[in-house]
Each structure stands twice: as C-alpha cells, then as structure tokens.
Amino acid sequence: MLPTIYKHRTKINMSKALPTRADNYSQWYQDLVVKADLAENSAVRGCMVIKPYGYAIWEKMQAILDKMFKDTGHSNAYFPLFIPKSFFAKEASHVEGFAKECAVVTHYRLKNDGKGGIMVDPDAKLEEELIVRPTSETIIWNTYRGWIESYRDLPLLINQWANVVRWEMRTRLFLRTAEFLWQEGHTAHATAEEAIEETRRMLDVYSEFAEKTLAIPVLKGVKTANERFAGALDTYCIEALMQDGKALQAGTSHFLGQNFAKAFDVQFTNREGKKEFVWATSWGVSTRLMGALIMAHSDDQGLVLPPKLAPTQVVIVPIYKGDDQLKLITATVDKIITELKAKNISVKYDDRDTHKPGWKFSEYELKGIPVRIAIGPRDLENGTVEVARRDTKEKSVMQLTDLSIKIEHLLEQIQDNIYRRASDFRETHTFKADSYDEFKAKLDEGGFVMAHWDGTTETELKIKDETKATIRCIPINNKQESGKCIYTGNPSTQRVVFARSY
C-alpha cells in the first residue's frame, strides 16, 4: 500500500458566501462549521479536529455543566480508555447495542517490515482484545464492585469527562463523529426510587442548561423501548428542534435498574445486614451540543451565539484614517474595555490595520459575536459609539455614558431573544395529527408531530420504515387523552412526539 498524501488547508476562503439554509441546509451547516473556524475534518476518517474557536465554546459548556454537576453533589474521576472484551460481554443487551460500532485493539507493538515501512507485529497479539470505550458502564461497574460494600458507601455520584469512539458509517462534524468528547455520569444508589430520582434530577440539569445557557427549548421525555439505551430500564431525554424541522436528541439520562450491578456483582449490605444489588444511573451530553447550538440559532450570514457561550461577547472595531486618529480612538476604547471587563464581559479590540472595517464586520458576523461596537472620528466628536447586535442585526448609536450597563443589558436581551425565537419556531412547528395522512403531511412540513400510538414496537417500526419518523419521546407529565393509533386504529391513552431526526 502506498503512503497517502494528505492535503492541508491553511486558510479558508472567506469571500465566498455561505449557501443559504433554504437552499441546502446540510451544506449550509457543514460550510458554517468550517468557515466559522469551529472544526474541520481530519486526516482520520470520521474524526474531526476541533479548532480553538470551537473548543473555546465547548470549554464554556464544560465549565457551566461541571459546576451544575458539582452543585448536585457529583465528583469527577477518570476511567480507562480501554475495556477488556470480556467486560463488555457481561451485560447482554449492552453488547448487542454497541457491538456493531466498536474499535478493537488487538496488538501492542509494531515492527519494521523489512521494506522500509512498518507493520503490526504478529507476535504481539494481545491475550485479550481491548475495546476502545464507546461508553464506560462496564469498566466503571467493574470498578465499583471494589468501592461499594455498605449502604454507607452510597450514593456514589461520579462523573467523567472523556472521549469515546463509536465506529459510525456516516459522520458529520459535531453531530456524529467516530470519536467525540462528552461527559458521562455514573451513579450508584441503595434504592430504585433514589436512582430514578437521580435520573430525573440530571435530566432537569440538562434541560435547564439547554434552555438557560444554550437558549434552546427542549422537550423532556422518556424513550420508547425501541429507542432505549442498551442496558437501561428507562431512558429519559431532552429533544430539541432544529431550524430544518428535524429533531435532535441533545442529552440522555438512564435508569439502569440493577442490570449492571448484577452483571458485575456489585452488592451492598443494607441496614438490616442483608446483601442487595445496587441501583444505577448514567447520563451524558456530548460535543453534539455544538451541533445543536449551531443549527438552532444561526442564520445565512453565519453563527449566532448566545452571549453566555460566546468566547468573545463584544468586539470593538475602530474606524480611522492614520495613526493619530487611531490613537485618539484607542484612548476612548481603553476606557470602554476597562468598564466592560469590570462587569465580566469578554471583549476584544480589533485594531489590526491589515483588514478594513467592512471585512471585520463580516468576519465577526460569521463567527457569531453577539455585540459589535464600532467607533470612529464622528463618534469621538459626539461622545457616542455604534452598537450592532448579531441576533437581529440592528444597529444603534449609544452615548458613552453608562455604556457598560447598556451593553450588559443588551447581552441579556440577546440571550432572551434567541431563546424566544427558537421557542416560537418550535411552537409553530409542533403539530397534532389524527390520521396517518395528516401525520405524513405534517412530517413533510418539518417539526414535532403529536399523535396517538398503540404502544407497540411493531407499529413504531412500521411507521419509521414508511415515513422515516421515530418517536422522539413520550413527554414527562404528558396529557392523558383517549384516542386511536394513527397507524393501527387501536386504542391509545396519550399522544407521543414523532419527528424525523438527526
């Protein structure tokens, strides 16, 4: 085999406009991720490089989530990347769910092939193959066996930030990559009730994060048996709606019952001195949230970031002729920066003279910086600045007096506004359907379709097969109403949420 020559990109052609969302949504998404400098495809098939700007957003997500986990009593730890194959086999439905997408390490050494290249050393075969973790339940529960003896050791509330590998056929930047970053919480409890409570608590943490930080409204619900996590008794999820009308699962929280405790023999002695199997949960969100963020808010000009996640919240662009003017402007800008920083607002002053203001405006729109301040000689005379907000593209002239307070409020308004906009979109794209024909018609419009279902996997699969729509979830506290299944006509007690999804 010949060495492959990889092509490297250094710069991206910014002068080319994005395709519009209406024109080609998936192309718009792919181009936006690359042009906004969030991530790019790597030399490794299916794996992405997360670039500094994209990673900075992920780090903000991590920081906020991590605090929420700590505030709910969890501690971080780290477990191995590799999982012995035998561990994996211990929980039957778990294996079945993940077997088809596992990367496996079979050897531990390379050697010279005698032709100037290298080869896998056939003498260095591992006694037992190692699976590159697609999720860590097995290695963690094998470890927990040694940590849990008594009810006094419970609950055990652990989270880990890690990478995982799932060998996907088709990949898309952030939405589905062979390797991705995530957090996985794994908790152990004395009772089922307590574990279920934990599962629901973390679902609430996720939905609060999605709505308050990502500014994305989400539906909280339970998955059907068919969509359940491999090894779980119940899978809860938050489901978001993207601008093309497709649903995206943004986070999951699982009640694992005693499945893993039994598979790994994790027992504790209760207050009565009797041995019992431990009750478990696991929950996770991944870099897929980046995809959700992009697809929920961005427009044909580029990224739209919620202020709470924007690495730079305010950019200041000077407009000037000659160094003397720039110096005067900079003196005023320095004061603005000091004021903004005092309010914990992240601000960047772009005084490069290698690019014109117009170029910078476009650049920062593409990158989704929430607020842009432009300041030129006219402003110096008037004691004003021009303030432009990314979400609505409105521009206004503001007096310098109390500017930082006005900007602080503006950032809050932007955060609220993009949430409201996403919320309105979801409302206008949530439908009820009472017949199969109506159901199919609504699906084609895009969005969530609430319909009666007879509760059988068979019907669910047939609908999926015929329409490509799946049951996204059965909403928590769902309204009970009697009706007839849109597919079979059999009786049903509630509507469930269908959609085509990512």
Place this chain on the structure above:
RNA sequence: CGGGGUGUAGCGUAGUCCGGUCAUCGCGCAUGGUUUGGGACCAUGAGGUCGCAGGUUCGAAUCCUGCCACCCCGACCA
C-alpha cells in the same frame, strides 16, 4: 457495506468527450504603494508529483486497467 458522483496550487475552478505550447481563471498568500463608517485598489511576485500505480502512444491531466481518498443517498447511531 450497497447505489451514485468527484479527485487539477491553500480554497474554488477551466481544460478530459475529440491525446500535440494547456497546465486556465478567481480568491487567498508575499512585497511595495495608495486606502479605511459594510468583505478596498494598483503593481510585482511565489506557489502544481493534474489522487496513486501500471499500461497504450513519438507524445497522456486527457485513452485503458487496477488501487486510494473524499462527497451525496440508504441501512446503523449521541
């Protein structure tokens, strides 16, 4: 893994049917100058194993064979 498509400079491309100064143009990059309130302009310049390997031919980006990579559509999934 099936079905379709595409590989030419960092990016986007012309040329491929019909082999012969064809390696084209735009963006980007470098240098100098003029510019700067919505992606500036002029001048000069650098940059290419035409995806890879064979074959046909006097001659291959172009024809033939094999391979590789990527993209789109399906099955699978956070």
